[in-house]
Amino acid sequence: MRILVVEDDSKIASFISKGLKEAGFAVDVAHDGVDGLHLGLTEPYDAAVVDIMLPGLDGLSLIERLRAKKIATPVIILSAKRSVDDRVKGLQAGGDDYLTKPFSFSELLARIHALIRRSTRISEPSTLTAGELTLDLLSRQARRNNADISLPAREFALLEYLVRNKNRIVSKTSILEHVYDYSFDPQTNVVDVLVCRLRNKIDRDFDHKMIQTVRGMGYVLKEQ
Numbered sequence: 389m390r391i392l393v394v395e396d397d398s399k400i401a402s403f404i405s406k407g408l409k410e411a412g413f414a415v416d417v418a419h420d421g422v423d424g425l426h427l428g429l430t431e432p433y434d435a436a437v438v439d440i441m442l443p444g445l446d447g448l449s450l451i452e453r454l455r456a457k458k459i460a461t462p463v464i465i466l467s468a469k470r471s472v473d474d475r476v477k478g479l480q481a482g483g484d485d486y487l488t489k490p491f492s493f494s495e496l497l498a499r500i501h502a503l504i505r506r507s508t509r510i511s512e513p514s515t516l517t518a519g520e521l522t523l524d525l526l527s528r529q530a531r532r533n534n535a536d537i538s539l540p541a542r543e544f545a546l547l548e549y550l551v552r553n554k555n556r557i558v559s560k561t562s563i564l565e566h567v568y569d570y571s572f573d574p575q576t577n578v579v580d581v582l583v584c585r586l587r588n589k590i591d592r593d594f595d596h597k598m599i600q601t602v603r604g605m606g607y608v609l610k611e612q
Contacts, residue, residue: 389504389545390414390566392436394424394450395466396443400489404437407493408500412528412545414568421445428454432565433461435503437496440467440478448481455482462503466491518554519611521590521598523547532590542567543586550599550609559606583607 391413395401398419405415416431418424422444428436440447451463464485465478475486484506485499516523522531528544530537539547545567550558560579568578583599591597600608 389434390416390432391500392416392418392424392427392431392433392438392461394418394421394428394436394438394442394447396420396439396441403493404496407497410541411497412541412548414545414566419443421447421450425450425453428459428461429457434566435462435464435500435507437464437466437500438483440465440469440474448477448483451478451482460507462507464496464499464503466496516548516551518551518609519596519598520594521547521551523551530590532594537589539586539589542582543589546582546586547590550607554609554611557602557606557608562606 389412391408393401393404393408393415395404395417396419401417401419405417408415416427416433418427421442424438424442425445428450438447438450442450447465447467451465454461454463462484463482464487465483466487466489467474467478468489470488478486484503487496487499514524514526516525520533523529523544524531525548528539528541530539530544530547546563549563549566563579567582587597587599591599596612598609598611600610602608
């Protein structure tokens with residue numbers, strides 16, 4: 389899943405980005421409202437974290453312009469403004485949640501997960517399954533035939549994306565959009581390399597190869 393962070397304080401932006409990446413998200417960071425609005429309008433995101441006091445374009449105006457363009461990306465406002473009036477203005481502008489600074493990253497992460505659950509209108513499971521494969525989303529542990537498979541964050545994110553779309557073809561572009569941030573060049577072979585590494589860990593010791601290439605179209609994870 390892919391998150392947009394719009395925060396002008398470079399230390400806070402780096403802190404949030406690092407934590408989200410460790411949690412398995414792809415993260416894009418904008419340091420002013422203009423760049424944040426451009427990314428919010430042109431890139432697909434599962435959620436956004438937006439500061440209010442931003443150079444170029446303030447956070448509330450950014451959110452209002454996203455909503456005016458029918459962009460429904462869930463937004464959590466992160467701000468030093470703490471009054472009830474400020475919170476009301478943030479929610480009225482189109483924000484879905486409001487967290488004040490200073491904040492704990494664990495609470496921010498929990499709120500992001502809650503926003504994504506509400507936006508997809510599903511009860512987020514703690515595990516995903518595809519045939520012999522099980523993903524524990526809380527411990528970030530993968531298992532096949534009950535054997536643990538250790539995966540770095542990026543490989544787990546790719547496997548999670550494939551499992552969520554099991555038996556459906558996903559293109560390299562869609563993988564780039566959901567597993568990487570926008571700074572990656574879509575012409576690189578980064579997806580092929582990541583898929584190759586994941587295959588070696590998921591399929592190498594099994595007759596049934598779950599991750600299959602569909603020439604000219606992308607990849608599919610087949611349960612059987």
